[in-house]
Amino acid sequence: MLGRTAGGLFWMFRYLERSENTARLIEAGFRIALTRSAAAEDEWSSIVTVTGSREAYLARQDTFSGAQVVNFLLREKQNPSSVISVIEAARNNARMVRTALTREVWEAVNETWILFRDLLARPINERDLPQVLATIRQQGALVRGALHGTMLRNDIYDFARLGTFLERADNTARILNVKYYVLLPSVSYVGTSLDNVQWETILRSVSAYRSYRWLYGGQINARSIADFLLLDLSMPRSLAFCYEKIYRNLNYLADDYGFRNNCHDQAMTIRERLAGHTIDTILDSGLHEFVEEFIRDNNQLGREIETNYRFIG
Amino acid sequence: MAEDDPPFDEMFESPERIRPPYRRYDDWIKEEDLARLRRKAEESESFFRRTGITFNVYGREEATERLIPFDIVPRVLSAREWARLARGIDQRVRAINAFLYDVYHRQEILRAGRVPAGLITGNEAFLPQMIGVSPPGGVYTHIVGVDIVRTGEDEFYVLEDNARTPSGVSYMLENRETMLHMFPELFTTNKVQNVSNYPEHLRRSLSACAPDSCPGRPVVAILTPGIHNSAYFEHSFLADQMGVDLVEGSDLKVVDGRVAMRTTRGFQPIDVLYRRVDDDFLDPLNFNPASVLGVPGVMDIYRAGNITIANAPGTGIADDKAIYSYMPEIVQFYTGEKPILGNIPTWRCGEKDALAYVLDHISELVIKEVHGSGGYGMLVGPAASKKEITAFTAKLKAKPANYIAQPTLALSTVPVLTRQGLAPRHVDLRPFVLVSPNRIDLVPGGLTRVALKKGSLVVNSSQGGGTKDTWVLEE
Numbered sequence: 001m002l003g004r005t006a007g008g009l010f011w012m013f014r015y016l017e018r019s020e021n022t023a024r025l026i027e028a029g030f031r032i033a034l035t036r037s038a039a040a041e042d043e044w045s046s047i048v049t050v051t052g053s054r055e056a057y058l059a060r061q062d063t064f065s066g067a068q069v070v071n072f073l074l075r076e077k078q079n080p081s082s083v084i085s086v087i088e089a090a091r092n093n094a095r096m097v098r099t100a101l102t103r104e105v106w107e108a109v110n111e112t113w114i115l116f117r118d119l120l121a122r123p124i125n126e127r128d129l130p131q132v133l134a135t136i137r138q139q140g141a142l143v144r145g146a147l148h149g150t151m152l153r154n155d156i157y158d159f160a161r162l163g164t165f166l167e168r169a170d171n172t173a174r175i176l177n178v179k180y181y182v183l184l185p186s187v188s189y190v191g192t193s194l195d196n197v198q199w200e201t202i203l204r205s206v207s208a209y210r211s212y213r214w215l216y217g218g219q220i221n222a223r224s225i226a227d228f229l230l231l232d233l234s235m236p237r238s239l240a241f242c243y244e245k246i247y248r249n250l251n252y253l254a255d256d257y258g259f260r261n262n263c264h265d266q267a268m269t270i271r272e273r274l275a276g277h278t279i280d281t282i283l284d285s286g287l288h289e290f291v292e293e294f295i296r297d298n299n300q301l302g303r304e305i306e307t308n309y310r311f312i313g
Numbered sequence: 314m315a316e317d318d319p320p321f322d323e324m325f326e327s328p329e330r331i332r333p334p335y336r337r338y339d340d341w342i343k344e345e346d347l348a349r350l351r352r353k354a355e356e357s358e359s360f361f362r363r364t365g366i367t368f369n370v371y372g373r374e375e376a377t378e379r380l381i382p383f384d385i386v387p388r389v390l391s392a393r394e395w396a397r398l399a400r401g402i403d404q405r406v407r408a409i410n411a412f413l414y415d416v417y418h419r420q421e422i423l424r425a426g427r428v429p430a431g432l433i434t435g436n437e438a439f440l441p442q443m444i445g446v447s448p449p450g451g452v453y454t455h456i457v458g459v460d461i462v463r464t465g466e467d468e469f470y471v472l473e474d475n476a477r478t479p480s481g482v483s484y485m486l487e488n489r490e491t492m493l494h495m496f497p498e499l500f501t502t503n504k505v506q507n508v509s510n511y512p513e514h515l516r517r518s519l520s521a522c523a524p525d526s527c528p529g530r531p532v533v534a535i536l537t538p539g540i541h542n543s544a545y546f547e548h549s550f551l552a553d554q555m556g557v558d559l560v561e562g563s564d565l566k567v568v569d570g571r572v573a574m575r576t577t578r579g580f581q582p583i584d585v586l587y588r589r590v591d592d593d594f595l596d597p598l599n600f601n602p603a604s605v606l607g608v609p610g611v612m613d614i615y616r617a618g619n620i621t622i623a624n625a626p627g628t629g630i631a632d633d634k635a636i637y638s639y640m641p642e643i644v645q646f647y648t649g650e651k652p653i654l655g656n657i658p659t660w661r662c663g664e665k666d667a668l669a670y671v672l673d674h675i676s677e678l679v680i681k682e683v684h685g686s687g688g689y690g691m692l693v694g695p696a697a698s699k700k701e702i703t704a705f706t707a708k709l710k711a712k713p714a715n716y717i718a719q720p721t722l723a724l725s726t727v728p729v730l731t732r733q734g735l736a737p738r739h740v741d742l743r744p745f746v747l748v749s750p751n752r753i754d755l756v757p758g759g760l761t762r763v764a765l766k767k768g769s770l771v772v773n774s775s776q777g778g779g780t781k782d783t784w785v786l787e788e
Contacts, residue, residue, distance in 0.1 A: 001576055001577050002558055002559075002560060002564050002574060002575065002576055002577075003564070003575045003576060003577055004561065004563065004564050004575070005558075006577045092540060095365070095540045095545070095549070096539075096540050098365075098549040098553065098559075099549055099552045099553040099558070099559050103364075106365065107363055107364065107365075110363060110364075110365045111363055114362065114363075155577065159577075257577070257578055259578075309577040310575050310576070310577060310579075312563075313563050313564070313566070313575055
């Protein structure tokens with residue numbers, strides 16, 4: 001496979017994952033705004049921070065009102081991480097690697113782009129937002145379904161999956177990075193109500209509100225939320241889960257190609273670090289530091305994969 | 314070709330009489346409901362958009378990807394009509410390859426005085442870097458798209474020989490797929506010759522042109538300028554259908570005397586490069602130094618005989634519009650036969666008498682830039698306003714050698730589906746020819762382009778033209 005093609009696949013799936021993550025964050029913010037309006041502005045502000053576009057946002061807006069944030073994150077073309085920009089980038093990558101995709105995957109991505117372009121052509125008002133977000137989620141599922149159902153399990157698939165899980169791990173880690181303080185076992189939060197707004201946002205922004213309750217029943221507390229997002233191997237957006245997948249996909253590549261690269265060692269190190277910790281040891285040694293280090297290493301791994309598999313010349 | 318006669322309609326001999334190739338189609342469409350057909354036509358559009366069969370239009374900010382409108386009425390040719398066209402095209406393509414070999418070697422045709430030497434050596438399409446180079450298998454034009462126009466029952470003319478990087482074959486294939494999908498019943502009653510094996514033919518034909526040094530199965534790749542190129546869809550479509558890699562200049566590098574592509578496992582040498590970038594951008598070391606689309610040093614590898622470039626660099630000299638007017642002589646010179654397909658009478662404006670004639674008759678003529686293509690920079694006299702003519706006259710007088718002029722042909726018409734029903738529109742035809750050593754393959758069909766505007770003669774997609782499926786019937 002061409003190195004550029006591998007890179008195109010990797011980035012195509014990173015962008016697709018990103019568009020879903022952004023939609024999920026907006027969904028969480030919207031939910032908070034509707035149910036606890038006093039906390040809304042702070043939530044919107046931290047959501048913008050999670051997407052890494054705080055500076056770009058503040059360059060055009062002074063306040064974090066729902067409508068402004070939603071439009072900035074969904075349809076602002078000047079914002080490179082808005083859903084519309086990201087889908088455009090995903091589709092451009094898909095066009096570039098079209099020969100590596102099945103017709104089903106290509107059409108799902110192309111259709112998604114056509115749909116979003118129309119859907120996001122005008123400002124989104126509150127009334128339409130749930131439908132718009134639902135469509136973004138559905139389209140994500142459609143592309144994923146086409147990928148699972150029609151693609152050969154070969155290096156093409158491996159690079160697509162690597163992109164997905166690196167991006168997902170980054171997204172979960174960013175949420176933790178912005179919200180880490182509410183998960184600290186500090187005095188002020190001990191014994192706070194189950195209705196903690198912050199906790200709910202965190203769980204909703206990784207689509208895990210229900211699965212968490214299901215798993216932990218009445219035991220809702222900061223420690224178990226942190227455990228769930230960092231180390232739970234059954235939680236598809238946890239860091240540990242993502243690294244199981246990354247590690248496995250890199251190994252498939254190594255078996256297929258008959259050689260290993262630096263990226264294999266790096267991925268193994270990160271995976272072992274996650275496996276070697278319990279939530280208590282992480283909290284003891286500092287959640288924030290742990291997450292920051294993870295984000296750095298995760299980015300570094302992305303760059304290493306890019307070099308090892310010759311994405312660029 | 315008198316101007317006042319109505320143009321030749323390929324379906325209707327008269328409002329009541331249907332020409333033989335269209336009879337079965339006519340039986341069918343008479344029973345169809347206009348509303349249903351209109352609905353089908355709309356369906357086809359959404360099909361094309363979903364599949365991403367689009368082309369990019371230069372110079373527009375928004376909506377840079379556009380669909381080429383597809384008309385659902387097929388253009389039908391009988392086996393007999395096709396057989397004659399095929400013979401004529403075969404002859405012409407043989408002559409073009411012989412001509413190219415000659416102008417880059419002994420230049421016998423110039424010595425014989427049949428083509429003026431200045432037209433070749435002073436031509437920017439002539440590449441001095443190709444002098445004395447013999448391409449693998451002796452093939453210059455691996456793929457040719459010969460543009461044919463028709464003016465009567467047996468009157469076919471060659472309008473242009475596209476010998477550089479002709480595009481449009483993906484539309485030929487997708488148009489057929491669309492028709493098969495939408496109107497399967499038509500293919501039961503009409504015996505239409507198959508075109509869908511074109512990609513296999515292309516791969517086989519290109520592989521047959523691999524350098525002699527190539528052991529085993531040749532590695533073929535398509536070189537594209539990238540996703541922003543107007544024909545990008547076609548590049549990726551062909552790569553996909555042939556099962557070969559679609560590479561960009563940045564993927565390629567000269568490694569150990571071979572042109573190789575950067576893969577996830579290392580560099581892999583390429584034997585045949587089907588390039589869809591122009592000569593000028595092919596190699597920044599040998600041609601345009603600013604090019605980022607090409608491969609530095611590819612020409613040196615080519616000259617050493619270690620890669621096949623399709624089409625060969627420098628083939629543009631054969632489809633230059635000034636050379637075009639010499640094609641009858643060229644065919645005769647190399648094949649010893651009379652040309653089977655006619656040329657359109659052409660005035661070379663660089664010649665004094667011709668220029669005087671053209672200026673006198675400008676409102677009746679079509680005037681084209683010698684190096685232009687895509688319908689840009691041309692004047693269709695009868696359709697032009699006084700202002701346009703005045704402006705064009707100034708350009709023409711300033712650089713007469715840059716232009717040729719041709720009579721406005723009454724191009725044949727084929728019906729298209731409009732809101733009111735069938736209505737005649739002018740068409741042309743681009744069949745695709747594959748050349749390999751000792752062999753010329755012509756897929757029975759081609760791309761029919763149609764001027765969708767009533768009365769218009771400009772069929773180029775960049776100028777609002779559409780396309781049709783082209784049927785060649787079995788005997």
